Amino acid sequence: xxxxxxxxxxxxxxxxxxxxxxxxxxxxxxxxxxxxxxxxxxxxxxxxxxxxxxxxxxxxxxxxxxxxxxxxxxxxxxxxxxxxxxxxxxxxxxxxxxxxxxxxxxxxxxxxxxxxxxxxxxxxxxxxxxxxxxxxxxxxxxxxxxxxxxxxxxxxxxxxxxxxxxxxxxxxxxxxxxxxxxxxxxxxxxxxxxxxxxxxxxxxxxxxxxxxxxxxxxxxxxxxxxxxxxxxxxxxxxxxxxxxxxxxxxxxxxxxxxxxxxxxxxxxxxxxxxxxxxxxxxxxxxxxxxxxxxxxxxxxxxxxxxxxxxxxxxxxxxxxxxxxxxxxxxxxxxxxxxxxxxxxxxxxxxxxxxxxxxxxxxxxxxxxxxxxxxxxxxxxxxxxxxxxxxxxxxxxxxxxxxxxxxxxxxxxxxxxxxxxxxxxxxxxxxxxxxxxxxxxxxxxxxxxxxxxxxxxxxxxxxxxxxxxxxxxxxxxxxxxxx
Numbered sequence: 001x002x003x004x005x006x007x008x009x010x011x012x013x014x015x016x017x018x019x020x021x022x023x024x025x026x027x028x029x030x031x032x033x034x035x036x037x038x039x040x041x042x043x044x045x046x047x048x049x050x051x052x053x054x055x056x057x058x059x060x061x062x063x064x065x066x067x068x069x070x071x072x073x074x075x076x077x078x079x080x081x082x083x084x085x086x087x088x089x090x091x092x093x094x095x096x097x098x099x100x101x102x103x104x105x106x107x108x109x110x111x112x113x114x115x116x117x118x119x120x121x122x123x124x125x126x127x128x129x130x131x132x133x134x135x136x137x138x139x140x141x142x143x144x145x146x147x148x149x150x151x152x153x154x155x156x157x158x159x160x161x162x163x164x165x166x167x168x169x170x171x172x173x174x175x176x177x178x179x180x181x182x183x184x185x186x187x188x189x190x191x192x193x194x195x196x197x198x199x200x201x202x203x204x205x206x207x208x209x210x211x212x213x214x215x216x217x218x219x220x221x222x223x224x225x226x227x228x229x230x231x232x233x234x235x236x237x238x239x240x241x242x243x244x245x246x247x248x249x250x251x252x253x254x255x256x257x258x259x260x261x262x263x264x265x266x267x268x269x270x271x272x273x274x275x276x277x278x279x280x281x282x283x284x285x286x287x288x289x290x291x292x293x294x295x296x297x298x299x300x301x302x303x304x305x306x307x308x309x310x311x312x313x314x315x316x317x318x319x320x321x322x323x324x325x326x327x328x329x330x331x332x333x334x335x336x337x338x339x340x341x342x343x344x345x346x347x348x349x350x351x352x353x354x355x356x357x358x359x360x361x362x363x364x365x366x367x368x369x370x371x372x373x374x375x376x377x378x379x380x381x382x383x384x385x386x387x388x389x390x391x392x393x394x395x396x397x398x399x400x401x402x403x404x405x406x407x408x409x410x411x412x413x414x415x416x417x418x419x420x421x422x423x424x425x426x427x428x429x430x431x432x433x434x435x436x437x438x439x440x441x442x443x444x445x446x447x448x449x450x451x452x453x454x455x456x457x458x459x460x461x462x463x464x465x466x467x468x469x470x471x472x473x474x475x476x477x478x479x480x481x482x
Contacts (some may be wrong), residue, residue, distance in 0.1 A: 094195050099221060100258060101229030104153075104194060105249050107218075110424055112234040113199070114152040115163065115184070121146040122237060125165060129180050132169025142169040145185060151193070158193060161186050166200065179203050179243060179434045182235070196254060201235060201245035204350035208437050209445040210429060211421060213246045216318050216349035218417065222408035223314045225307070226259040227346050232425045243432040244425060251332045251347055253277060262337045271329040286335055290342060290383070296390040299383060304341035309393065311344045312384050313400040316370035317409050317460060322351040327378025354445070354452040367459040370401055372477045388477070398467050405460050414453045422446055 097106040104111060125146060128135065132142040145162040152158075166183040184199040186192050193199065202213060213230050220227035228249035235242045249255060256263035256277075267276040268287060275282045286302060293299035308324070315325035322328030323346055330348040335341075356364045363376050371388065374381065387393040430439050466479040474480045 097229075099229065102194070102196065102249065102254075102258070104196065104199075105229035105231050105247060107231055107421075110232055110234070110428070111153060111247070112236060113184070113201075114150075114236040115148050116150040116152075116238055117146065117148045117163070119238070121148075125163070125180065126175060129165055129172050129178070130174045132165070132172040136169045148184070151184065151186075153193070156194065158186060158191050161191065166202070167204075171205075173205070173436070176434065176436070178205055178436050181245070197252065198250045199233075200248045200250050201233060202248055202350070203243065203245050203435070205436055206355070207246070207350045208435075208442055209422070209449050210244065210246060210425060211418060211446075211449060212352045212355075213248055213349045214421060215414065215417060215449075216320065216352045217248075217346070219318060219404075219408045219414075220314050220346050220349075223310060223317075223404045224407075225310055225314060225346065226343065228255060232421075232428070234428055241431060243434045244428040251276075251345055256334060260334065260336060260338070260343075265335040265337045268333040268335075270324075270331045270333060276332070286342060287333070290333075293383075293386065296386045296393055299386050302342055303383060304336070304339065304343045305387065305393070308344050308383060309387060309397055310400055310404070311346060312387070313370070313397055314404055314408070315346070316368075316373075317401060317404050317456075318349070318352050319356055319368050319370075319373075319456075320346075320349055320352045321355065321364060321375050322348060324381060325384060327374045327381045329379050353456075354448045356452075357448075367456060369478060370460070370463065371397070371473075371479075398464070401460070402464055405457070405464070409457060409460070411453050411457050415450060418446065418449055418453075 095103045097103065097108070101107075103109065128142060128144070135142040143165045145164045148161045148163050150157060150159050151161050162185045164183050164185070165180060167181045172178055181203050182201045184201070186197055203210075204212070207213070210232065214232065217227050217230050221229075228251060230246055230248045233245055233247035235245060251267070251269075253263055253267075256265070256267060264278075266278050266282045266286070268274065269276055273284070273287060289302045290299070293302070296305070299305065311323070311331075312325040314320075315323040320326060320328075322330040324331055324344055328351075330346075332345040332347055334343045334345055336343055356366055356368055358364045358366065360366075365373070371394075387397065429435070429442055435442075463479065466481055470482050471479040472482060
């Protein structure tokens, strides 16, 4: 045996509710009943040669923030690169929080993950980060997996797993002017971590208050969208604290099982139109129907239009430059076997909120218009454009923005989350010696996030009032009072 899995008791947190799904698969019909197991409970200064808004703008060039790009599973031994499948029943039930998120992404939990790996493998990760762009340009895999001798979370111990870098290597700054980001992969079905195949640990350079993804995804879920869960986690490497990360649920088979009745459909990653499930049998036929639609009616034969409209509207409310609304590539598409419609799934929200800090007319202006604004380096947004050309969908879009503002973008709720989550992670941020900014800038960015939430809400209320009071679209699409 190359490895041993030791599964101890599950961690205890305060607000978890049972999930009747064991690690063997999907929820059973009596979901919600008592389980039998134990309850578990950018502007600004920066280190390095590229600073301030210029570097943050560069992060968006040629791609979308620090999107992770194609998976690099070919570097894992064959038994770890298998397709997702139901894992064996390990005899316990995975607890979930009030939203249905896996316990490890619960808002009440701040987990510490510990990994032990050979010193030369850790140094190799650093070298790959420092030379990521060059390796990528030479056709060398910039993100190969490396063996990890042991992973530990409380008394859960898993041996013989893998870790790789994550993010877009084009924008990695040599250490210590940047901070590595990681993806941890559990090799086989028998060695899943509480049923999970992957942990994604994100630390986008310009997410300096560390809350963009976590807060943005919470807004999307409050808006009724299927969006990943996220909290924060500490990472300890060979006994030393490396830093704090956003711990983001991966959009994969497990996510589909949590958010859809049937998880056997085709899952596509928008960047590169990369198929993520059913790789041996999936075809591009349905995707081609989406890409060639010329009217909203034709588009609606394949795409779940109400959900797409809500994704566009939520992105505009936050706002999010790298999603479907802004002309970005960050997102997934799921071909739901039940509805026979393709559903848009948001992903990677690190280019959000106070990222929009430029003057009117700038690349990322404060309060971008929810209908008109599109990023300068857009990849196009044909589905959004088709809906906005239809008067009925245009009107419904405005009403959807109103619903999201009322239900998911109330400043009092967002301020409370910012304060609560900042208090939860503050000491870990201050102790993080690998973050590429100082503690004063961290506190400044938290304050800027608070200020942005108020300003954006006031702007959206005024924008809605224009339409309510008989405003009409001018030749560019802006609301003009009559």
